[in-house]
Amino acid sequence: MIYGLEPSKAERQALRKELIEYTDDFLEALSDEPAYVAGKYDKTAEDHQFEIDGDIKSFKEMLQLMVNRVDRTGLNPASGGHLGYIPGGGIYTAALGDYIAAVTNRYAGVFFASPGAVRMENALIDWVGKTLGYQEGFGGNLxxxxxxxxxxxxxxxxxxxxxxxxxVTQAVIYTTTQSHHSIIKALRVIGLEECILRYVDMDDNFRMDASALKYQIESDAKAGLYPFLIIANAGSTDVGAVDPLDAVADVAAEMNLWLHVDAAYGGFFILTTYGKQKLKGIERADSIVLDPHKGLFLPYGSGIIMVKDVHHLLEANSYEAGYMQDTRDWHQEWSPTELSPEMSRNFRGLRMWIPLKLHGVKAFEEALNEKLDLLQYFCFKIKQMGFELGNHPDLTVAIFRFNTGDENRDAFNKKILSQIHDDGRVFISSTEINHEFWLRIAVLSFRTQKKEIKILLGIIKKSLDTFYYSKKHS
Ligand SMILES: Cc1ncc(COP(=O)(O)O)c(C=O)c1O
Structure with a gap:
């Protein structure tokens, strides 16, 4: 069947039927499908069907190719068994937002072009800012x-x-080795690679030491350098560490530095009572990053930058162009293009707005509380099995390893990891800290329940029995 670029109503219905069958089958099978399919994945004959060669394919054939060569290869981030990196899951109702946004193709870049779309996105920014504790005058961008x-x-x-x-070469930036590599990448992209980058000491839980920070800033200032930026973590990727934000904000205020908080992973825990305590002080940051595709479980493609004083965001991003003059007099709302380097972009607010309105904020708070409990449960059980934890988890990431007490420790833990990967029902990742190997669990998918944690514990126990205790006693 060859479709024109504007399919008829009947054709749309036929396409949608196949689409719904495919996505429903995907979701119905999810709890029985592996979270990870290990393999080397050399290119197969079937993979050549991805290539654009002028051939026409039916939608059914394409969906089958998806099943065979996308859905059944590698990591499945939609699975509740995804306990590696930073999961999220991808709530279904967000997909409805993406669908509507793509079909209607509203241009959410400038208020003039789509006042409704921009107003909706700004309502989201408003909610996030107030949830973080910002007062009037803040701004942000999806x-x-x-x-x-x-x-x-x-x-x-x-x-x-x-x-x-x-x-630039006299300017000094302060962070810790826990910061995500996107920070270092960003510094390079924006021309700050030549700044002096200080990695501040951390406590035993990988949290920035605010006293060490203050001491370092003072000595740099005395040396005639220009300390200007602190980058703190509210949930580091490696171990989920939350820096002491209030104490760091005190230093930033006293020494007049910009405080940027990377809360991409940890930010939405502020919806929980526990998180509100942990993240106390975040509202004093000049800029904050959050990822709804992590803490609000949206599908990939959703981040947020929040800035305490919107005028700074405007100053950094706003540009004039003759061909945009018709939009100039529309100031009822900030336009996303004024506050970001992007111009044309999808109407990305809808994928966040629909779930928040449809399920209510409380549903997200409850799910996040559940993840906090699951991580505690895992930590309790894994310690009972004789493993050591590398941190006292602040949120829902923990690093752990079995200490064999000899030089085989790292190799042994790598073996456990490959057993988990070969099994595939659940997936965890690993990390290296101070040249030592750690197993790492991140509980954040809204689909993760006790069942998945128990599967993981079961595989680990079996590996321990097979490769450690049975060897020791033989
Ligand atoms: C703390 C932190 N910051 C930044 C990022 C980068 O975010 P993204 O993958 O959405 O670009 C991540 C990703 O895991 C993260 O955990």
């Missing part, structure tokens, strides 16, 4: 993810603090 949100936040800091080619 981005494609945390990396881009970090980039915008750090660029805004650069402009606000007057860093330019003449002073």
């Amino acid at each position: 981005t494609s993810g945390g990396s881009l949100a970090n980039l915008i936040g750090l660029f805004t800091a650069r402009i606000a603090k007057g860093i330019h080619s003449k002073n």
